[in-house]
Amino acid sequence: MRVLTPVPLTREAFATFGEVIDIEGARQIPINQGLTTRFHDLLTLDCDAEGGHPVVSVFRTDPLHLPHTVSVMERHPLGSQAFIPMDAEPFLVLVAPAGDNVNAEDLLLFRTRGGQGVNFARGTWHHFQIVTGRRRDFIVLDRAGPGNNLEECTLTGEAIIPEEAASPH
Amino acid sequence: MRVLTPVPLTREAFATFGEVIDIEGARQIPINQGLTTRFHDLLTLDCDAEGGHPVVSVFRTDPLHLPHTVSVMERHPLGSQAFIPMDAEPFLVLVAPAGDNVNAEDLLLFRTRGGQGVNFARGTWHHFQIVTGRRRDFIVLDRAGPGNNLEECTLTGEAIIPEEAASPH
Numbered sequence: 001m002r003v004l005t006p007v008p009l010t011r012e013a014f015a016t017f018g019e020v021i022d023i024e025g026a027r028q029i030p031i032n033q034g035l036t037t038r039f040h041d042l043l044t045l046d047c048d049a050e051g052g053h054p055v056v057s058v059f060r061t062d063p064l065h066l067p068h069t070v071s072v073m074e075r076h077p078l079g080s081q082a083f084i085p086m087d088a089e090p091f092l093v094l095v096a097p098a099g100d101n102v103n104a105e106d107l108l109l110f111r112t113r114g115g116q117g118v119n120f121a122r123g124t125w126h127h128f129q130i131v132t133g134r135r136r137d138f139i140v141l142d143r144a145g146p147g148n149n150l151e152e153c154t155l156t157g158e159a160i161i162p163e164e165a166a167s168p169h
Numbered sequence: 170m171r172v173l174t175p176v177p178l179t180r181e182a183f184a185t186f187g188e189v190i191d192i193e194g195a196r197q198i199p200i201n202q203g204l205t206t207r208f209h210d211l212l213t214l215d216c217d218a219e220g221g222h223p224v225v226s227v228f229r230t231d232p233l234h235l236p237h238t239v240s241v242m243e244r245h246p247l248g249s250q251a252f253i254p255m256d257a258e259p260f261l262v263l264v265a266p267a268g269d270n271v272n273a274e275d276l277l278l279f280r281t282r283g284g285q286g287v288n289f290a291r292g293t294w295h296h297f298q299i300v301t302g303r304r305r306d307f308i309v310l311d312r313a314g315p316g317n318n319l320e321e322c323t324l325t326g327e328a329i330i331p332e333e334a335a336s337p338h
Binding site for chain 2: 021023026031032033035036037038039040041042043045053054055056057058059060061062063064082084086087128129131139140141144
């Protein structure tokens, strides 16, 4: 049984899984007579495959009970999926490398710094959204359109997200 | 001199200017083993004209000093522009009907209910973002691409947003 320990989310560590959404490091454009800073173009929407288009939704998510045994991972073969928290608190992101199967040994658990979001690249294996502590809202940008955009995979091996993963230290 | 008084933002009152972004009234889809409600497809991105595409940015905006004399309105002839607040507080939205000119008598000032956003339809005359009270962050979905997507118009007549407009009552 593998016990997952979260590591800090960085652009480098997440590069093969998608994008970190973060105003830190973004291009800044002053507008509106200097009252507004535009942090420009924070992510890449990849939603046009097979006649798809991007949709904007809100995910309102209740906390996942921990410890949580990871059993199923999912991926979206036709489009990216971005999560932007509507608050400044961290959240957990569980991903796995590309491949036909997902092995417990290959799972990677990240914890965001408050304010960060993630944009899963098309086809990236990930766990459904993990929220701890309290109910939270996220803006989600993903794809709608024809075709099957959800694949699931039963984990090979065993892994758990322990209770301690919820706390930032 | 016209003194503008805000009226509540509703889908009906805003229909000719664009969309109200609101999870109230949205299609709700339970996902993630019942932990998440997906409030699905909250707005329509209209960003493809003349080779454009949608971009996701954050606007960090300082308060506008009130009273504010309205002098210039703007519109984006090539794409929609959506503002989603990253908090639950109201904000002000100033728009004007379609036409080559904007007259002070035709201005409409809305105040959102906390949690609402707006998506200006392509070509809708609007004031640049108005924030009162404190610095706030908004997720903005608009268009990038070739062509001129900003037109400005000097107001015909005179209008002010009074100090009282900042408070919800």
